[in-house]
Amino acid sequence: MPLRIRDYGEAHLKTDDDLFYFLQCATVATPKDPGWGDRAAEEVYALDRFAEYLRFLEKDEWFALRATSASKTRWTGKVRRGGREWDVELVLKDAYPHVPPACRIPELMHYTDRKVDDASLGLRICDMHMEKNYWWDEHASLALYLKREVSYWVQSVVKDMRGKGWL
Amino acid sequence: MPITLRFIFISEADKPTVTLKIPEDMLFQEAFVLAAKRQGKDAGILTATYPGGSPIAGGTVGEVSEKSTNIHVIDPSIVGGLPALDSGALTV
Numbered sequence A: 001m002p003l004r005i006r007d008y009g010e011a012h013l014k015t016d017d018d019l020f021y022f023l024q025c026a027t028v029a030t031p032k033d034p035g036w037g038d039r040a041a042e043e044v045y046a047l048d049r050f051a052e053y054l055r056f057l058e059k060d061e062w063f064a065l066r067a068t069s070a071s072k073t074r075w076t077g078k079v080r081r082g083g084r085e086w087d088v089e090l091v092l093k094d095a096y097p098h099v100p101p102a103c104r105i106p107e108l109m110h111y112t113d114r115k116v117d118d119a120s121l122g123l124r125i126c127d128m129h130m131e132k133n134y135w136w137d138e139h140a141s142l143a144l145y146l147k148r149e150v151s152y153w154v155q156s157v158v159k160d161m162r163g164k165g166w167l
Numbered sequence B: 001m002p003i004t005l006r007f008i009f010i011s012e013a014d015k016p017t018v019t020l021k022i023p024e025d026m027l028f029q030e031a032f033v034l035a036a037k038r039q040g041k042d043a044g045i046l047t048a049t050y051p052g053g054s055p056i057a058g059g060t061v062g063e064v065s066e067k068s069t070n071i072h073v074i075d076p077s078i079v080g081g082l083p084a085l086d087s088g089a090l091t092v
Helices: A034-060 A141-163 B029-040 B061-067
Strands: A064-068 A076-079 A084-091 A102-104 A115-118 A122-127 B004-007 B016-022 B047-049 B070-074
Touching: A034 A064, A034 A141, A034 B004, A034 B070, A064 A141, A076 A141, A084 A115, A084 A122, A084 A141, A102 A141, A122 B029, B004 B061, B016 B029, B029 B070
Parallel strands: A102 A122, B004 B070
Antiparallel strands: A064 A076, A076 A084, A084 A102, A115 A122, B004 B016, B047 B070
């Protein structure tokens, strides 16, 4: 009997989240849990895949990040837009991944009110404000947060700054 | 490895100091927020600089401490304006 080939691909890939399923993590563990090593490795894997996706498909590797320690709970690097780049800092708090990462882009944050108070960073970029629903869950990764929040925040702030002639 | 940072609130009259021993891989901003809280201040309105005045953009505690472990903290709301000018200085 011939094999029946069924396409489980595009018919089921209706949303952005489905397309970026590879940016999700399987392990749910906080930095204090014994399973954090696995989760941290999955975070790094997802970041690498996202960077590859941007490099080869979108031809726009708009971020560069490095962990500041082996625990991979603090990240620093750059975000780029329109030929310019700014420092970025991210913290994965003790309650992560039950709460999303906290992100700070100091230079851009001076020019916008799209920021909120944060217990660790003082101020962080205002995320989740462009979404109809709170989309974060404990399988979402730092890479997915960069894609769904940080990239749009940077785009919108830079657009505003250009509009006002500040760039 | 823990690093000791001294935050000196130079715009306050009595120049209070907050000393923190923190891991070198922690973000400097986290330490800064912690020091501001100890002093009962909001880090959002304070500015941290190296002695000499160059601003600290960010990075880790380890990176900042390579330049200096003494951090000057300025509260722009306290610094205020320039001292009154001698009226003679305004004449051309």
